[in-house]
Amino acid sequence: MTANAKITADLFITCVVDQLYPDVGVSVVRVLRRLGVTVGFPTDQTCCGQPVYNTGYSQQARTLAKRVLEQFKDSEYVVVPSGSCAATIRVFYLEIFDDDTELLAEAKALAAKTYEFSEFLVNVLKVDDAADCGAGHEGTVTYHPSCHLLRELGVKSEPQKLLQSVPGLEQKELEGAEICCGFGGTFSVKFPHISEGMVTDKVANIQASGADTLVSCDMSCLMNIGGALNRQESAIKVRHLAQILDPESE
Amino acid sequence: MPEIKTQDFTAASTAAILDPKLRRALDRVAEGFHVARLDRIEEVTQDVWDGWKDQAREIKVHTIENLDYYLELLDKNVTAAGGQLHFAKDADEANEIVAHIVRTRNIKIVTKSKSMVSEELGLNPVLEALGVEVWETDLGEYIIQLAEETPSHLVAPALHKSKEDVAALFTEKLGIPYDEDIYHMAATARTILRDKFMEADLGISGANFVVAETGTLVIITNEGNGRLCTSAPRVHIGITGMEKVIPSMQDLSAFLRLLPRSATGQRITSYVSMTTGPRRSDDEDGPEEFHLILVDNGRSKMLADPALREALYCIRCGACLNICPVYSRIGGHAYGWVYPGPIGAVVSPMLVGLPKAKELPQASSLCGACREVCPVNIDIPKMLLDLRKKTAESPDSSLRSAPEIERVLARLYAKLMSSPKLLKMGVKFGRFAQKLERMTPVFSPLTTDGKWIRNAHIPILSRWTKSRDLPTLPKQTFHELWEKELSPDDS
Structure with missing residues (x-):
């Protein structure tokens, strides 16, 4: 699909997919490429921090969240094959950094370009027929x-x-x-x-x-x-x- | 205050989840209240419903932000209507106000309509110690009182009891033949209570709302017992939390639309009773005295905490209990205090003290269903998270909810995940641990079938594998696959 040829998406693959389900990550790459997207993968990425954040360890979550802000600073789009990791970035990062104007601005910028896999396909790439992939x-x-x-x-x-x-x-x-x-x-x-x-x-x-x-x-x-x-x-x-x-x- | 058993949550919930009778009772609620609630939303449409919710929340936000003003206004108008407003800072003070009225007015028999705040105060034992006869007149509360138990749900206190349980209880306590026909049982209770309504000197009610501009106490019930409690005896005491004040009668209409629909799926309850002051000189009946006791009992701590303040918006409809996948498996008693379910996991720690109830905010998968059904849009998951933050890293060890090892692991996790290099080493170590099994099956930390870990002999993982398998680490991580075959540099 040439319509998406100009779209570059960086994957935040999530630690669960990275460590336990790499095949899912491979499928994400293949589907996006079939749709014409240029796929990137910042290789320093690890975890969004959700496990520690949800357990109440905000400092540790903050440490990991800062890494994600840094790694995807220049991305056009960030695609995440997980609703809960995408929610961490889009919703919980805003809570994590609500005491820091500068980082909050970065978190908002990241949130604005971060999509869960299915919503990226439907709402950004405008896929309305799965046969397209x-x-x-x-x-x-x-x-x-x-x-x-x-x-x-x-x-x-x-x-x-x-x-x-x-x-x-x-x-x-x-x-x-x-x-x-x-x-x-x-x-x-x-x-x-x-x-x-x-x-x-x-x-x-x-x-x-x-x-x-x-x-x-x-x-x-x-x-x-x-x-x-x-x-x-x-x-x-x-x-x-x-x-x-x-x-x-x- | 009644006995606090919030510390026993794990043991109590473990026992509760194995009780098939409880599960059946809880499922009935899901079928009944929850489905009826959805029907009511459907008939007014989701958009209209959402508008009602937003409006109600706005009223709550405004009132709680200006609570001092509305409490003063309420005081003025209760007094103007000939009643008396009392403010109690804690349970002891509230109970003493009631006890004083009981002693000075020579009260012998008390009828009560449903009041969760009176449960919170542990009022009944105080009254009984004064030698007063206390009669709970809400059918569910009457059953619970006979059984010497506590409510397990905000609006359906005897929800955990089957009709067979109640029939057996009536036979045992009332000495009547065993009869599990619900209408017959209700008629029995009605006959007994009807006499008490006529004999009682004091009626005690809760309040769903108190209206500041008129000094009016509002209760909504389905049994009519509330109106008998508030009108037949010569003294009426209303007891409620200080957060139940709303500015005006017009505001009341917003809540009367939401509360019955959210609670039981009714468009309106059978009775909406409004009491303003005692009987007037030209009234034919009604109490000679009207007292309203507003209870703080920890609520100002919630008010002072911006992260938890919105728990004060709660109108106690119980919708979050009915939808909660945790409550619907363990029931209300496992929570160990008066307020169960998602909202209880926020309110109880604030009222009994976080050190005693620090486990409650942990007992949620944070699925968000409670927030979705809340008629005043209370963000319960966010407050549970806030309480987790307060308990995870507190310098005060009595507040910390988890064993020390959890803090160590959280730090280790952040360290490991902050360094791709360390993580790589960790993965290699994990793969090695999986191989160990083949070399030294006896000392292996894991039992696998190649694809799945069937049994982990490691503390935390074993809690998972007790009932579920865990996938083994694959040969390659996504990182490794990307570098080898996926990266555009290679294609």
């Missing part, structure tokens, strides 16, 4: 809207819109879709019994949906749900939206 998926899919994507960023229709246009893909409704999967970062190990209760219900609803694949825009939620599905010997696969859109993904 060459996507095709034979099978049934159900979608879990992750909480921060939905409620911090207000991204609701974009991933659905992309999924609906994937040739061959049949979408199944997910009961209680907007209920949290129970991950919540350190919450999942601080209160494992409550987290387990929540993911158990999520898994039951996914199984009842009849879908063979669960799709979401956050690998941390999918790590939680996928881990529970695997423990229950379920054959249901978990995939990031980028993997569904990427025809080369297995």
